[in-house]
Amino acid sequence: MTEPARRERDRPWVFRTYSGHSSAEASNALYRTNLAKGQTGLSVAFDLPTQTGYDADHPLARGEVGKVGVPIGHLDDMEALFREIPLDQMNTSMTINATAAWLLALYVATGERQGVAPAQLRGTTQNDLIKEYLSRGTYVFPPEPSMRLISDMVAYTVHDIPKWNPINVCSYHLQEAGATPVQEIAYAMANAIAVLDAVRARDDVPEDVIPDVFGRMSFFLNAGIRFVEEICKGRAMTEMWDEIGRERYGVQDPKLRRFRYGVQVNSLGLTEAQPENNAIRIVLEALGVTFSKNARCRALQLPAWNEALGLPRPWDQQWSLRTQQILAFETDLLEYEDLFEGSHVVEAKVEELKKAAQEELDRVLGMGGAVAAVENAYMKQRLVESHTRRLRSIESGDLTVVGVNAYTETEPSPLVEGANAILKVDESAEREQIGRLDAFRARRNPTEVDAALQGLRDALANGQNVMPPSIRAAHAGVTTGEWADTLRKLFGEYRAPTGVVAREAQVTDEANEKVRARVRAVGATLGRPLKILVGKPGLDGHSNGAEQIAVKARDVGMEVVYDGIRLTPSEIVQSARDEGVHVIGLSILSGSHQILVMDVLEGLRSEGLEIPVIVGGIIPEDDAEKLRQHGVERVYTPKDFDLTRIMSEIVDVVGERHARD
Amino acid sequence: MTELGPRLLARDRSAVAPALNLVDDRRPAARREAAVLLAELEAKIGRGGAPRIGLTGAPGAGKSTLLDALVRRRRAVDETVGVIAVDPSSRRTGGALLGDRIRVRSGAGDPGVFIRSMAARDQLGGLAEATRAGVLVLSAAFDWVLVETVGVGQSEGEVADLVDTLVFVAQPGAGDLLQFMKAGILELPDVFVVNKADVGAAAERTRRELEAGLGLGERDAKWTPPVLAVSARDGIGIDALDDTLAAHRRALGAEGLAARRSRGRDAAVRAGLVARYGSFGLEALGGTEALERRLAAAPGEPGFALLETLGNEIRAALGDRAAGS
Ligand code: B12
Ligand SMILES: Nc1nc2c(ncn2[C@@H]2O[C@H](COP(=O)(O)OP(=O)(O)O)[C@@H](O)[C@H]2O)c(=O)[nH]1
Ligand SMILES: [Mg+2]
Numbered sequence A: 001m002t003e004p005a006r007r008e009r010d011r012p013w014v015f016r017t018y019s020g021h022s023s024a025e026a027s028n029a030l031y032r033t034n035l036a037k038g039q040t041g042l043s044v045a046f047d048l049p050t051q052t053g054y055d056a057d058h059p060l061a062r063g064e065v066g067k068v069g070v071p072i073g074h075l076d077d078m079e080a081l082f083r084e085i086p087l088d089q090m091n092t093s094m095t096i097n098a099t100a101a102w103l104l105a106l107y108v109a110t111g112e113r114q115g116v117a118p119a120q121l122r123g124t125t126q127n128d129l130i131k132e133y134l135s136r137g138t139y140v141f142p143p144e145p146s147m148r149l150i151s152d153m154v155a156y157t158v159h160d161i162p163k164w165n166p167i168n169v170c171s172y173h174l175q176e177a178g179a180t181p182v183q184e185i186a187y188a189m190a191n192a193i194a195v196l197d198a199v200r201a202r203d204d205v206p207e208d209v210i211p212d213v214f215g216r217m218s219f220f221l222n223a224g225i226r227f228v229e230e231i232c233k234g235r236a237m238t239e240m241w242d243e244i245g246r247e248r249y250g251v252q253d254p255k256l257r258r259f260r261y262g263v264q265v266n267s268l269g270l271t272e273a274q275p276e277n278n279a280i281r282i283v284l285e286a287l288g289v290t291f292s293k294n295a296r297c298r299a300l301q302l303p304a305w306n307e308a309l310g311l312p313r314p315w316d317q318q319w320s321l322r323t324q325q326i327l328a329f330e331t332d333l334l335e336y337e338d339l340f341e342g343s344h345v346v347e348a349k350v351e352e353l354k355k356a357a358q359e360e361l362d363r364v365l366g367m368g369g370a371v372a373a374v375e376n377a378y379m380k381q382r383l384v385e386s387h388t389r390r391l392r393s394i395e396s397g398d399l400t401v402v403g404v405n406a407y408t409e410t411e412p413s414p415l416v417e418g419a420n421a422i423l424k425v426d427e428s429a430e431r432e433q434i435g436r437l438d439a440f441r442a443r444r445n446p447t448e449v450d451a452a453l454q455g456l457r458d459a460l461a462n463g464q465n466v467m468p469p470s471i472r473a474a475h476a477g478v479t480t481g482e483w484a485d486t487l488r489k490l491f492g493e494y495r496a497p498t499g500v501v502a503r504e505a506q507v508t509d510e511a512n513e514k515v516r517a518r519v520r521a522v523g524a525t526l527g528r529p530l531k532i533l534v535g536k537p538g539l540d541g542h543s544n545g546a547e548q549i550a551v552k553a554r555d556v557g558m559e560v561v562y563d564g565i566r567l568t569p570s571e572i573v574q575s576a577r578d579e580g581v582h583v584i585g586l587s588i589l590s591g592s593h594q595i596l597v598m599d600v601l602e603g604l605r606s607e608g609l610e611i612p613v614i615v616g617g618i619i620p621e622d623d624a625e626k627l628r629q630h631g632v633e634r635v636y637t638p639k640d641f642d643l644t645r646i647m648s649e650i651v652d653v654v655g656e657r658h659a660r661d
Numbered sequence B: 001m002t003e004l005g006p007r008l009l010a011r012d013r014s015a016v017a018p019a020l021n022l023v024d025d026r027r028p029a030a031r032r033e034a035a036v037l038l039a040e041l042e043a044k045i046g047r048g049g050a051p052r053i054g055l056t057g058a059p060g061a062g063k064s065t066l067l068d069a070l071v072r073r074r075r076a077v078d079e080t081v082g083v084i085a086v087d088p089s090s091r092r093t094g095g096a097l098l099g100d101r102i103r104v105r106s107g108a109g110d111p112g113v114f115i116r117s118m119a120a121r122d123q124l125g126g127l128a129e130a131t132r133a134g135v136l137v138l139s140a141a142f143d144w145v146l147v148e149t150v151g152v153g154q155s156e157g158e159v160a161d162l163v164d165t166l167v168f169v170a171q172p173g174a175g176d177l178l179q180f181m182k183a184g185i186l187e188l189p190d191v192f193v194v195n196k197a198d199v200g201a202a203a204e205r206t207r208r209e210l211e212a213g214l215g216l217g218e219r220d221a222k223w224t225p226p227v228l229a230v231s232a233r234d235g236i237g238i239d240a241l242d243d244t245l246a247a248h249r250r251a252l253g254a255e256g257l258a259a260r261r262s263r264g265r266d267a268a269v270r271a272g273l274v275a276r277y278g279s280f281g282l283e284a285l286g287g288t289e290a291l292e293r294r295l296a297a298a299p300g301e302p303g304f305a306l307l308e309t310l311g312n313e314i315r316a317a318l319g320d321r322a323a324g325s
Helices: A024-036 A048-052 A075-081 A100-114 A129-136 A143-160 A172-176 A181-200 A207-216 A227-247 A277-290 A314-330 A344-366 A370-375 A378-396 A428-443 A446-461 A467-476 A480-491 A510-526 A544-555 A569-579 A593-606 A621-629 A643-660 B004-009 B013-024 B028-045 B063-076 B126-141 B155-160 B175-182 B201-215 B238-284 B287-297 B303-317
Strands: A014-016 A042-044 A091-094 A122-125 A168-170 A218-221 A261-264 A299-301 A531-535 A559-562 A583-588 A613-617 A634-636 B052-057 B081-087 B113-119 B144-148 B165-170 B191-194 B227-229
Touching: A014 A314, A024 A042, A024 A075, A024 A314, A048 A480, A075 A100, A075 A428, A075 A467, A091 A100, A100 A122, A100 A143, A100 A467, A100 A480, A129 A143, A129 A168, A129 A172, A129 A181, A129 A370, A129 A378, A143 A181, A143 A207, A143 A370, A143 A467, A143 A480, A168 A172, A168 A181, A172 A181, A181 A207, A181 A218, A181 A227, A181 A344, A181 A370, A181 A378, A218 A227, A227 A277, A227 A344, A277 A299, A277 A314, A370 A378, A378 A544, A378 A643, A446 A467, A446 A480, A510 A643, A531 A544, A531 A569, A544 A559, A544 A583, A544 A613, A544 A643, A569 A583, A569 A593, A569 B013, A569 B113, A583 A593, A583 A643, A593 A613, A593 A621, A621 A634, A634 A643, B004 B013, B004 B028, B004 B126, B013 B028, B013 B113, B013 B126, B028 B126, B028 B303, B052 B063, B052 B155, B063 B081, B063 B144, B063 B238, B081 B126, B113 B126, B126 B144, B126 B238, B165 B238, B191 B201, B191 B238, B201 B227, B227 B238, B238 B287, B238 B303, B287 B303
Parallel strands: A014 A299, A042 A091, A091 A122, A168 A218, A218 A261, A261 A299, A531 A559, A531 A583, A583 A613, A613 A634, B052 B144, B052 B165, B081 B113, B081 B144, B165 B191, B191 B227
Antiparallel strands: none
């Protein structure tokens, strides 16, 4: 047999791994190892205090420091994060939004300290606040000032850091919150249009720069398991973006109209049950965004097989990186021209998606665009509805999920033996970070810090660009919390609509009717309808579970109080008492369940309230056992997909508690 | 004397939630206890207690945001506020989503603010009875009571009977206004607010249209309902609204307030009797005219006490066949 002729290979996409934890130093070591393993770009995961603008010693940061990402409190941290990583040679993607301007300022200042000029920097700040309100939940400020900060960064980078992507319009997170492909396309386009229109309205951005601004817009997509449809989605977005560029913004140069996007493949569909199957799901999803040469992703991040169990260890991440490398270097994928050009099937599907997405986009533009459709909750409500439909079809079996609602018999998995199949962040990380923060504060010059903060305040109040005074503040030794507090005082804080309205018709099968009857019956013995509080304590923004539990509880006839994300344990306790609920359900996915649940239990005890507490989320089994020992009535994790059964058990819990009284 | 009554009147915050739970409880023993508590409170503060302000208007008009702004105003001068938010979307089959607190951030963690959301449970007179009991409890324990309800065309009458001052919240764009004008709803509110004034000219246009529209209706000579433009979001016009609420209270005077409360009492007794015993029960009492005579004959009597007395009479007349559920 003769060797097949080697064709010229296309350049592979950028390989990234979304990572960061504990401290800047530990994360720097991880990044350097990953680069040595053949990773070609960095993707920084920040911890929740950094993302929401709190210093490590702020009460809201308790239990969260260094947990789900790296804590960056000041310039020293940022320098430590990139020690021996020359910024002029790196392409860095930072998943940072509300505090994006600040983290970019720290990055610029770090570059300057390394002797690298801003113009040489390459990378991306995610900086997409619209999807934060809709899904990701690390927003801080109201929509208007948020749009202003985004457009400030666009205006600044287009001059000063021309190779920077100031915003990465994300539809990734929308799919993770339940979006259909059509919603993903439509809302991403609406979002990009909102940003471009905001930039175009600025006095300091001349009209002839708009094509360049358009060219700097990049996207961040998802790719789910229905990978043929995902192939078509990528192609549809590529075509739509080109049309928007030409028609709405008059961009002549086709190169500037190119749809540039990175991808993280779907994690929502990765399962806790038989987690090894996730490795295969991940490969198939990666195909969806690499298959088409004409619409191939520029950068790719793959989640790990143990996604639904907890944080990935270096080995888990390595497996995902190797998956990408096999796809790019062993297969012949990169040797061919576009495989689907001329395919009637693909073209028809692309047209279908485009048409439906255009209709939805027009609807959003008709209400005043993406910002208006955030404030009036339109988009969020549509996402919650889509997610309700998804979960219903998993429960009913209409949607097959192998290992979850079909083919559930399994041998014990050697991969998950023991409790060590995930990364455990050392509890000392928080204390040490606070120690570094204190030392840093002691070292800096307070007069310079005050002057820098005053400069920031003045610039913002006078409508000047946020970037220059932020860079000065970074050099002067301002901390993340101080920067964000300054903006909080000026702009105020925002709470986005929850989108939980439940317009979907009730499920009326036998199982649901039975639960409904039990809810009514227990309501009769209680004297009033069963009332539940669904609470999200802490900085955790994962709202899917809470939303769907709320929708379901209402569906079976409960009165549901759900006030959205980011409440303190004491707010939850007060709410439970004032609202007179019979049961509290807490949803926590960020890994800080131990501290937060204990605080709620303690709060209830000190108020003399005997309200049963149920917990759900990413809770490793040994932690679940501890929670139950402390009095938590039930603990649910992703494998508990049968929401009707969960509801039935909540009725049990309330009934038992009432019988005891 | 109940245990909760004196505690509420002494403004013991920890008595508020149990009291609200009690007045909502439909078990016979609880209902008896609640009736005593409510009659007791009404006797003490039926003509006094906290000022009661209602906010009504279409969904999305900005009632919750405005409520938040008003709560902040009160808290800034150290006055306490009790809030009842009635959920618009409750279902026939039971079940309700009560997430309206999301935009009411002023209360979070502050003991000077109390928020209870309630489902409009779709029983006859349901809104009025449960909410009225709640309002009474809150007006014993707090300096101010605010009630948010969705105005969908029929409930304004009920809310107007619950509060001392009814504020109608509209948003720029006259579409819904025309509808309300047609439905004759605009006769009820004491103050009109066009919210979202930050959007600019459209708000001022709506304000003028509304003012012109109101000029056509018949009104009480002592008080002409003003139309204010505010931005709940940006805190613009809130001071003026606050002043207007105070002005309305002054215009009402002790007499006006008493008349208003007694109108509310009468409405609640009527609705309560019909909800519990149906028109059949009302017949047993001698019909509507008889009921009106009884109401007129007992001007000082607490509504909740009257409801019990009349209920007993009906039950006796019916030979206890239609005992309250
Ligand atoms: C979807 C998702 C997201 C979405 C969230 C969208 C949204 N609005 O919810 C997006 C993309 C925004 C996101 C972001 C992040 N994520 Co995330 N995410 C997930 C993912 C893939 C699925 C979670 C989910 O929504 N499942 C669907 C819902 C319906 O299931 P559920 O919440 O588990 O609920 C079920 C049960 O748990 C239970 N339940 C849950 N709550 C309650 C409450 C009650 C009362 C009851 C009765 C039951 C119950 O019932 C539900 C039905 O089965 C998980 C991994 C996984 N596969 O589970 C990671 C995961 C939770 N994310 C993780 C991380 C780290 C993040 C980030 C913090 C990353 C970063 N550094 O920025 C960010 C920031 C988010 C933030 N603001 O806090 C980690 C958490 C690690 C840990 N615990 O140690 C996970 C585990 C992934 C991983 N392995 O690293 N994420
Ligand atoms: N522009 C603007 N928007 C407002 C204002 N007040 C409320 N909103 C927005 O209007 C929407 C509905 O507000 P909400 O208070 O929930 O209205 P409700 O349904 O009447 O309680 C939300 O998106 C608010 O942010 C305002 O003064 N100006
Ligand atoms: Mg409201």
